Amino acid sequence: MNVNSLIEDKFIMEKPRQSLNRRERDRLLRQADILRAAEHVFALKGYHEATMQDIAKEAQYAIGTVYLYFKDKDALYLSLVEHKYRDLLAILKEETVKAKTAKEKIEIFIYETLSFFERNQNFFRIFVSERNKNQEIKVGKLRKLSVVIQHKEFVVELIKSAQEQQIIRSDFSAKQIADILISIFMSVVFNWFKEGSKGIKNLSSMSSFILDMFLNGAAVK
Amino acid sequence: MNVNSLIEDKFIMEKPRQSLNRRERDRLLRQADILRAAEHVFALKGYHEATMQDIAKEAQYAIGTVYLYFKDKDALYLSLVEHKYRDLLAILKEETVKAKTAKEKIEIFIYETLSFFERNQNFFRIFVSERNKNQEIKVGKLRKLSVVIQHKEFVVELIKSAQEQQIIRSDFSAKQIADILISIFMSVVFNWFKEGSKGIKNLSSMSSFILDMFLNGAAVK
Amino acid sequence: MNVNSLIEDKFIMEKPRQSLNRRERDRLLRQADILRAAEHVFALKGYHEATMQDIAKEAQYAIGTVYLYFKDKDALYLSLVEHKYRDLLAILKEETVKAKTAKEKIEIFIYETLSFFERNQNFFRIFVSERNKNQEIKVGKLRKLSVVIQHKEFVVELIKSAQEQQIIRSDFSAKQIADILISIFMSVVFNWFKEGSKGIKNLSSMSSFILDMFLNGAAVK
Amino acid sequence: MNVNSLIEDKFIMEKPRQSLNRRERDRLLRQADILRAAEHVFALKGYHEATMQDIAKEAQYAIGTVYLYFKDKDALYLSLVEHKYRDLLAILKEETVKAKTAKEKIEIFIYETLSFFERNQNFFRIFVSERNKNQEIKVGKLRKLSVVIQHKEFVVELIKSAQEQQIIRSDFSAKQIADILISIFMSVVFNWFKEGSKGIKNLSSMSSFILDMFLNGAAVK
């Protein structure tokens, strides 16, 4: 968990009084500890099998402490997902602005997301578990998390501009095509992790496989 | 739940004594009731949030009765998934043999699966939930359910023969491509259901969208 | 389970109408079947672990049938104990009358009881389990079972007459001494069964061991 | 439940830091509460009829609290029996060493055990219930509880040394004779409790009755 993204949470851009900052910084440090532990445990066991006790132990805090930082299990989970998405989104935005063409942007999007998940395998499991979940009433709030929506919109915008640049076909909506891009992406990453050590394909070759399949499809040309 | 598939379970090809059949048929009818209820509840709440009580109530049986037909929650869940997959697989096999070319087979595969999920929206949620789940130790047995494997193999074989017929590119493995086909498929169906009533695209147009994206990709040609 | 003792239950000494007798005899036969099964299962698993299903299966009847003959699990259990005690008591009375002296009667009592338990090892487990149980509210009714009381009284009478004949000391009550006799007896039989095959002492030698310890005690003379 | 015996569990012979001791002592206090409640309830209802809820209520704790101290019902039961036996055994060892002759030791053994059960009537019921139980698979582990075995061995050693000192006859094994001593003992205590208030014999007279019957038997000399 990137502490920076936590600090941003607060938008404390007021003049930083030292004593408050110290307190605040400590708080964020602990929050990050707990989120790190939660990520590990949720990835390992899934939402329901993971207990708050597990997470507290992994974080090396008492269970009561966890509740000091997160109102309940749900909030912890949601916060975890939110921060991760925020981190990912920050990277994507930062890197894609460098590119000129929409195609380059898509390439960068794929490469950077791949690389993000490589560094965050635990989160990938959670990410995958969460896509597609409309059930689980409580956790369902996820879909409304603004970062998740922002991430989705980011991809849609990517496709939209590619459509404008005549790189992506325009006979289907950007949203539909964006979903398909993400789907293909997830499928590839999923297999990558499942195969584990043996595959160890490098990121570049995987990137180009995804891009190729996405752009050109499976048919013989 | 299709009662036929339940009845097939028994391979009762012996001379059908009426009295025995009656008992047996009753049993299967009730089993189907419960599976139907389970499908509904699991789809609505997911595996963990669904309680045996919920399912019993939905099926209008007492809790004990459910246990008369399924040894535990896990067995009920597994049985549900297994039967659904079996139904789907039976349809797919039956319909694809009619086709001559591999391309036709893929078309039929898409159309029939689409149509199956249209009739089994509840199961679709479960299906989606299950793909991607490596955690959840017990439920994890699912991946080993032979019908699930058979279904996967069926799709791989479909791709393989399309590769042999030079319809699908051969620079990637049939398995990789099969995964992508299923991914695209799932993504489309997922959105279809999410949009609910408003979209109501017809099956044929959706089929051709999936096929188009799968074969030709998203790039402008 | 001795069918005779079951028949006695009814004290039907009225003129035996044939049709009724037939019905009645059938009924007793089934009752005996079930009691036999219950004896086996209760001995194996104990009262609580034994299920009515277990017993029905062992008896090769449907569960409903068991309830046709015994009002509930408790009644079945009680009936079992009662019949066994009745059988034992009948034997003891029949055999001890043959003896002249009180000492002979005691010898016969020991020998016959030993021999009864040899033939009814299953019942012995139940018998042992039951002695000493005041807890288990429901089963506690046992202590009031008249046969159990009769059996106890029989032993007390045995001791009493031995006291009158100056064979047994009179400085303690017959009841106290009777309890001790039974205790010693149970302890020996318990070990006999526990040791199982290896010990295989014969009945006579065990009888005399019990009698010796009971009469002369453990002290060196 | 004697808190001392619980504290001994820990063999805390390290320098007793106060803070640690406090926590630990609290824990043992609560454990003792629960064991006390369990003793009461198990004695009253027996193992199976006693519910964890009953015990929790008796102990005035919530059900979850009981599980904080004992992993399951079985563990609670076993722990109870173990602690009681340990207490008894400690007393017996402590008191019998004071005696010189084997006969004195036996006298002390009888007197102290009598006195222990007078203070632990509830446990006596459990003790009696447990002797004689070979069935009940789980609870059957009891027989292997080392304290139970140690207690038995203690009595056997008592008899053995009495045999060596020519006080107890040697024509039967110490084990056989030990069993008989315990049997007689149990029988007397059992009646003592059953008669309840009216009997109120004093311990000394009961001791000598047991010893007399055990050593000299029931025969007129």
Added chain:
DNA sequence: CATGAATGAGTGTTCATTCAT
């Protein structure tokens, strides 16, 4: 009468959450 499917109260156990220290 015999059957055994159906019932649902009751049990052991877990775990998110609270709160006194």
Added chain:
DNA sequence: GATGAATGAACACTCATTCAT
């Protein structure tokens, strides 16, 4: 603020008993 013991609602599952066939 930090702790973790205490709580009790909730769940999966069992089994004695009933009753329609």
